[in-house]
Amino acid sequence: MEYLFHIFIIAGIYYILALSLNLIVGYTGLPSLGHAAFYCIGAYTSSLLALRFGVSPWIGLLAGAIFAAVLGLLIGAPSLRLKGDYLALATFGFGVIVYQIALNWVSFTRGPMGLPGIPGYSLFGFDLSQLWVFLILVVILSIACFFIINRIVNSPFGRVLRAVRDDEIAAKSLGKDTIKYKLLVFVIGAFFAGIAGSLYAHYITFIDPSSFTVMESVAILLMVIFGGMASLSGSLVGAVVLIFVPEILRFIGLPSSIAAQVRQMLYGAILVAFMLWRPQGIFGKYRFK
């Protein structure tokens, strides 16, 4: 049971990541391969604040999200002038840079040794790090993220995002400042990824750069594609299925030393299969052009 709680908590965190990436990729049509960078910033910001300055994880949650959003602005401002494949490559590059900083700035992040002993959440003196309590916290936060992003995509603001996705040049001809919209979306997506990062850090209590590689960005993107672009319920299915499937590998007796590699191969195979046979994903309405 504990194990199942753990899996659901991880799936919940990835749901927040997939939701926020879906806003960027699925609704606005910006191919981003750097989502793990924002996840990383959220996790490191709130962990370092807690470990170095004793800041409450709740404030860390907000600080992580804000720092990630600021990074989103810094990454977005130069790269969002690029289109399609070039944007994907630029975000990929930023993802690598953030990972390398986390890995190599040893005096600050402790590099590959990671940050152990990150405190868990507590509320009015109650410890929230019990699994089922934390699961409730994650569920509440992911539902909140769902409602916010759902409201965004169904508003006139969200309509402009889809217009940018379908034809940016036409959107400009209707007076839309498309760069501003793309930047805002990048910042909002980064903000929510920062929340996911902070949640993850205070749940696992130990983080190291290996959780935030570019492969992680690909995994989040795969959840979005699998569930369906521009479908928020699709992202839930994508996150849950792609977190659960590799766990099944464990039950069929795969040694844990190769489980991680098999997980990545499996993700690769799913990605290829979906691109070939169902590019719009399970619930998706929109496909890559």
Added chain:
Amino acid sequence: MPILDVYNLSKSFDGVKAVDGFSFALEKGQIVALVGPNGAGKTTAFNIITGYLESDQGKVSINIHRAKRIITGCAPYKIARLGIARTFQYMRLFSQMTVLENLLLASAKRKHEELSSVFFSPKSIKQIEKENLGRAEHYLDFVGLTEKRDSLAENLSHGQRKLLSLARALCLEPNILLLDEPTAGVFLETKEKIAGFFETLGSQGKTILFIEHDMHFIMNIADRVIVMSEGKKLCEGTSIEVAENPAVIEAYLGKKLDQSYEKYSN
């Protein structure tokens, strides 16, 4: 004072002059056709005027509501906000959105599309959306696409897409309309329908510049014709003056269209 004044535009691509010292002016309420052979620089001129291309030299200014403004070098979205709407040769609809959504996006007001309006939408915002819906439905009816309201734009026929792109530009309620081949590849009936719209729009005092190849259509509609060839203005005048101009016949119309003109005048 002309409502749109284009002066001495030039633009080269890799040393080839696409537009070369091109000047013209539109008076308010005029319907003017821009014609010329393929590669004459018509669309390039459109793209410069609407901000999609930077010109090497020259100046574009507008004079709307008695305020003169130079718009050379402005971003396309800013030019659109000044009351200049355009369509594209290849329509550029929002293909994965419904016909209605395509029109709702064309709104001169923008406050409802701000991020803050996602979470705080007071009555004024709801009022804008109501107005937008009313206007969208009006123009849907105007171009006769009411039945297609909830279809995805990508599922429309070619002619319907042309009509939708026209309706979308009209929803912006612009002062100046630049239409890039509004009737290209459409069925004769649709073409007549579009001709009807032009008359209505002209009577409403809209200024229209449109790129067109069909001389019959032009003769029925246009107050004035500008002929472009190799980036330059070859001549300008009423459709009859232009059709009789020997330079135009040589560069563009050729004998075939000369005959068709006679057919028209009989």
